[in-house]
Every structure is written in structure tokens, then in C-alpha cells.
Amino acid sequence: MEEIYETLPDTIREVDVLILGDSRELIVPCGSTLGGGSSIKLMMYSRTQQSDYNSWNVPGWSAEDMTPYLRKLETYHGPGPRTFHGFNGPINVFGGTYRANRSGSHFVQAAGNIGYHEIENLTSLDANNGVQRALKYTGTDGTRQDAASRYSILSSRVEISEPACRCKLASKRVIFDNKRASGLEYRPNPKLVVVPSGALGIPSILERSGLGNPEDMKKAGVDVVADLPGASENYQVHHLLDETIDAIVGGRLDAGEPIQESAAILGWNAMDTTCKIRPTDAEVAALGPDFQALFPGDPYLAPALQYFTVGLDRDDKAKFTTGFFSDIQGVDIKKHVWAYKKQGEIFRRMETYRGELPILHPPFSPESPATLIQLNDEPAPNVMDIVYTLEDDQVIEDYARAHVETTWHSLGTYKMGPREEISVIDAKLNAYGVEGL
Template identity: 45%
Template sequence: MPLYTHLPTSIDAVDVIIAGGGTSGCVVASRLAEADPNLSILVVESGPDNYGNPMILHPALFITHWAPGSNTMKLFKGRKSEALANREPIVPVGRGLGGGSSVNLLMYSRAQRSDLDAWKMPGWSANELLPYMRKLETFHGEGAKALHGYDGPIHVSSGTYRSLRAENAFIEAATHVGWKEFEDLGNLDSVGGVQRALRYVSPDGKRQDTAHQYLHPMLRDGGYPNLHVVVDSDVDRVVFEGQRASGITYQEANGSSRTVKAKRMVIVSCGACGTPPVLERSGVGNPKILEKVGIKSISELPGVGDSYQDHQLISAIYKSNLSRDETLDGIVNGNFDIPAMIQNNDKLLGWNCMDVTCKFRPNDDEAATLGDDFLEVWNRDYKPHPDKPLSPGLSDALDFDPGIYGDAGDIDIKVSRWGYKNQREIARRMDIYRGEVPSCHPPFSTEDDMLIDKWLRENVATTWHPLGTCKMAPREENGVVDETLSVYGVTGLKIADLSIPPSNVGAHTNNTALTIGEKAASIFIRELGLAQ
């Protein structure tokens, strides 16, 4: 099995290097290997191998990844913000093969049509991306057959358990106040209601991360000897020969530095927080910033690291009369015997504790009651797009979770509201350099960036799903529009991860990361002249 913690010294050059083995990176690697098993590929991942890890395989155990000391999460800390009562926001991201798909909350959620069309990128509209959304999934839910896939690597189902008493009560309450129950909120257009949630969980209750569903099968079947993966290794920078990306330098698990050449292509897929530092350490970015730390500019791209966008999480917790087996609180408070549950294949293990998903927006009359500042944003960004869920400071999606991931006595219902950032053109640098040590410090927001009410300021301290830090922009050369995810000013260097969306989406971003991986792979396969 060509998976290493220390890459053999005999491997000093490959055709394609993928810097980062996260959600999109695993998709790209496996699709390239599938297109041509003779193509030599190296994936370099900073985190651990996840193969067969029960804490990853069993959806209910996602809670364990958020515990202090977890080696499958990396926590980026933002700047102190007056909007957070001078606190520092925390941005948790997945660390290890599969990235966020290996540790996330597994909610199946697609972007809206207007979200994707707003990117204004040729080849990346909602209609053009739908085939890739279908390609990645095996869908076990309700909905129009033409909108879903039925033979892809990622299973989408209800898993093995639902807390039906709580789920039914929530939906009944929602419909009582006028919100519709949908059978498919993932059809790109529906909004204004609730749905019995589907998950990235197989019908037999296993997590559908991209490492296990795309990459590991190829690493283990012996048919892809030219697909190499090295874990526990931090990518430092891209190496250039003139203006051509010719390889990478990375730090091995033992701390030694290693350089491997790429004969045909380097693909950076380190995520919205990880890709900008790699590029800037390589000389790709804003020259004024690079000069401060003595890095020679290779390509002048001031936008690298700017335009950070995110989803903010706020939660309200309620008392309930749910029984011990109707929540996942026992995993956190120690009342569940997890080894015995695994041995007995307990049905609760195939549950992610998220049973209802919603997409809401007010009508015009309701919007008019929320103040002049809100109304200005509403009229500009939302009213023209009737499919667009509300965002700044409110909710793009509301998830109902029977379980609070902690010990709070008999209070065990959590309702989470996800608000995604205002799409105004306000640059927010990621401050990737502090002194001489490159590090990522994503911002939160200030008063000119987001409509944040007093409750939000006092309660929010966590952001999720960052994107947009290396956003795509349309470019035309010789009358042909380039959609190849190229880095301007250099050759042989591509980006494929959540750093590329020009604007945010009204959904959990795992589906967007998967779709980017599939679309990017198709582009690279074509550019490399491989058969599809």
C-alpha cells in the first residue's frame, strides 16, 4: 500500500503533486489515478492517516474530534474583535486524510442556484456544476431523479437512526407557523421551509469521507502503484523554476525538509486557511506583504489571503423529555459504553444527531420591520434572488440537534442557526504572517462588515466553513475564457479547494468542496490530455 509517513528516497519526482489531502484533494487524486493509472501522483497531507479509525467511521463519534488534544482537528485563532466583546474567534478545520469530510457533522446540504450563479465564472454556474454534484453521490432520498446521482462514491441517506419524536415535534411546530415541509431542500431552488435531514452516511451507518470513499480503495486494491500518499507531513512551499511550478518542499514527520519535483503539475489543496500561506511562502501574493518577511515575489497577486468568508454558528439550548437513547449526550458525559456500542454495531452510531434542516428567508413585509440598514442589504442582495436564504447574522440554515455535546443536566435539545457572511466587497486579510513565523489568523468581522445584534456579540465565538481566500476570477486569453483554476502569472500551478469560491453559499460547504473536487479533476484530466 503506497501510503507513508516517510516517502521512500527513490521517489524524488512524480508527474503531479497534490499539496493537501483534504476533501477536494482526495477527490482530485483518485479521479486523476482513475483516468490514468500510469500517471505518477503524490499527495502530501499534514495530518494522520484515517483508514479504519472507528472514531471517523462511526458518524455519532464526530463529537470526539472536537475534544481537547484531538489530532484530527486544527484550530485557527482569529484576531480579537469588538464585535465579539474583544474575544478571539476559533476556526476549527479538519486535519488528516479526508480533511473536513472526516470530522464534520455530516449534514447533506447543497448550495442554492443563485449562490453558484453569483460566482460569475464560466463553466461554474449551477447548471454546469449539477453533473458533478450528481457524479459524486449515491442518493437514497426523495426528490427529482434528474437532480441526483445514484452510482457515485458518496452515499447520502438517513443512516441507521433518527430521533423521531423530536424530529416530528419540530416539523409540526414549523408547519404550524407557516413553514413548508420539503422532500428535497437540495434541489438548488427550494427555500422557506424544513426537511427531514439526510446525511453523508451510508444506509449501514458509516461516514462517507473522501479518504475512505475515493482514495483508500485505490491505495488498497493494488491497481494503482503510481498513486503515493505521505501523511504527517507539512507542505512548506511550491518550488519554481523561473515562472513554472516544478515541485514542493515539505517537512517530514521527523522534522527534516524534503523536496519532490513535479514534472507536469502542482495542485495546492490545503483549504481556505491553509492554501494562502503556502502560496505566499512560495512568492505568490501581495509583494508588499512578502517584502516584509524577505520573500521574493514570483507572481503579484494581491488577493491571496483576502476576502475571507465564513459561516458563524449560534445555538440555543432547550430542556426536553427525551430519553437516554434519543440523544447522543451519553457519548460526551461518559454514560455510553462506546467500545461495546462498536462491537454490537449499535444503531445510534450511524446517527449524526442532526435530524432536521431548514432554509429560511423573510417576505418583504417582514424584511421591512428589521431596520433601514437591513433593508438596504435585503433589497440589494436578497430580494432579486427568491431562492436565496437569508444570511448576515441570521440563518441560512437551521439544524435541529437532539443532543448538546456536553453535560448540562437534563437540557438536551440544541437548535443551531448558521449565518453566512455579508457578500459586500470588504477585504479582510488573514494576517498570515506574525513576525517571522507564517501562520494563519482568520478574522471575524467589524461593524462595517456584518449586521450583528447584541445577542450575537455576546454569544458567538466559533466560525465554521471558511472559504474565498484565493477566489477564482474569469480570465480570457486569445479569445478563450480560462476556467482551469490556474494561478495567474505562473505555469503548472493549480488550486482546488474551498479557497476558490468568489462568494459564499447558503449551505453547509462539504457538498461545495466535493463538487469543486470533481469539477477540478475534470479540468485537470482534460488539461493533462488523459482519457475520462
């Protein structure tokens, strides 16, 4: 395990030009270990909206087609009608062994005050514009529900060494016998070659193997086996502003204590509420005609700059950029500014609210109604929506550009769909232009 861990990249680093004349490196964290992201993820339970599945427009992969599999993977311990969920799957979905109930309830109440009411089952695939007390990928004892242990990869010693071997051998490239995938370095002639290396790992491995954008492969000296330009397109990840005020990081809590006591707080991920919200029609209109023309739709409208491509060896730096805030219409940044204001209106109405944290607050001018406030013992009285000026909008925008981070949910490379839409795999997950992969 240790050896494998050390041979895989921990993070993918990216240099993005976010502010004119300045540049900042954004990091996409990924789980470079057995179980991948599921071994380090935040355990937050959510499901894709049905419109997302249906937008793939691939027979056999609609929301209706996917629902039996969504049920099959879970043992659901949450609220809501049983029709939407599964009760015999390997992954437990549970409310957690610990919750910060007071602030959670205040959030639900405050969101309700501005029209986002509590929805019992926000994961019904079409529920929207509501909040829910969050569920987690944890067992009823608070244990992480990771892919490696829940799918029994670790159930016997023999099986431990098998996926471990594959991880290591897969790490360079797929071998082709003419157009047929025939092995992963030292494992010749299997019936089928599967490369489960995640949205970040797959493009590099397959481009090193000759499947990808011919231009990029030529530059890297790789012979073309299949011309699949989509391999280095369509990468998507979403952005957020985030800051940790963690008791362990802050030195207020020794991590050893809760571990020794098997404390219930170990089953907590500090996310007690979750929500899905969209701008209203009036808000969309206020964001301008460019935004209106493109909404609702794919929020990642900056594909021209998003790609991930080949390096000659596994440790070579990938050519990679998220494309955050780079679309000329400014739709991506406008969405972020809208979300900043909206979450502020919820927090300002929480009974627990006592003002903003200076380290997390954009530097509005002291005259702005959005300027930093700190309250003493009482929540804010008679809260009205802040009316932001154009200058305030600019402050939020600059702050977002300077502080935005990536959010761990990489997807989209090696896209499934018709080949003419520069997709890379078909509805049966076979790569176009070759066999057995």
C-alpha cells in the same frame, strides 16, 4: 499517518474584537488529516443554491454547468424526483441508521405552523423557505462517507504512501522556476503542481511561495512571484450559537458500549431536520433601511477585516480574522438577531417544547415576554409570536457577540473569477501570473 497528522495544524485560531473593550478568540476547526474535513465533518447533506453558483459569474461554473457533477458524486437514497440526483456516485446520501423521530416530526409540524412547510427535496438548488427531514453523508450501514475512502485513495498500500508523501512535502512551499511552478520542495519538475490544502491551508502555502499580497509578503521577507492580493481576501465562514448537551460529554453514556455493540445510533449526527429560510419582505423592512438596501445579497458584508495571510514558517500564527459582526451598518448582527427570534418561534410551538435551557438562554429581564420559562408536563398553550422590545434586541445582540462561534465551512480564499475582481485563479483553476499551478 501519525507523523503527518502531527505535522499539520489542528485548528486556526483567531482573535476577534467582538465587544468593545473586550476580545475573544474564535477557533476555526479543520480536518488536519487524510481526507481533510470530510474525515471529521458532521455528515450533514446540503447543496448550494443555484443563485450562489450563478453569482460566481464564471463561464463553465453556473448551476446548470455544475449539476452533472453534483449528480456524479452521489448515490442518493433520499426522497424526491430522480431528475435532481445521482445514483452511481462514490458518496452515499442516506437518511441514517437512527433518527429521533418524535422531536423531528414536532419540528416539522411547528415550522409548518409558521409557514415553513415540509419540502420533499430541499436540495433541488432553488427550493427555499421550507424544512426537510435531514439526509446525511452516510452509507446505508451508517458509515461515514469521507473523501479518502470513498474516492479509493486508500484502495492499495502503494496509493496510501503516495498522497501521504505529498501531504508532507507540500507543507512548506511551492518552488518556481522563474514564473513556472516546478515542484513542492523535493519533487522537482512535475507537469502540474496541485496544492489541495483547503481554504485555510492554501493562502499560507502560496504566500510563502511568492503568490499573494506583495505588502504582506515583503513584510515576511518573501520574494514576489505573482502580485495576487486576492490571496489574502475573501475568506468566508458563517457563525452560529451552539452548545452540546452530549450524553458522552455529560457522562451519561460510555462511548465504548455503542461501539462494541455496533449500535445504530453510531450512524446518527443528531440532526434530524434541516431547513432553508429567508426573512419575508416585511421582516426585511423591519430590520431597517441598511439591511433592506443590502438584502438579498452576499451576507458577508464585512470583507474589510477578513483576511488570512503569510507567516514565514508553517507554524507561524496567521494574521486572520473572521470579521464577524464588524460591518458598520450592523447587517451581520441584525441577521443573527432575526435568526435567533425565528428559530425560537419554531421551538416554542413544538409539542416537545418544555421551556428553555438556562445555560442557552440570553439574560432577558424578568418582565420581558422572552424571559426564561420552564414548563412541567405540557407544551405551551396558544403560542403567539413574542413581541421583542429594543431592550430585548440588545440582550440578544450582546449574547450573540459573547457566544458566537465559527461554523467549520471555510471558503473563498484564492477566489476564482476575472483577475480585475482580485480573483486569484481562472475558470480552468490556473493561478494568474504563473504557469503550471
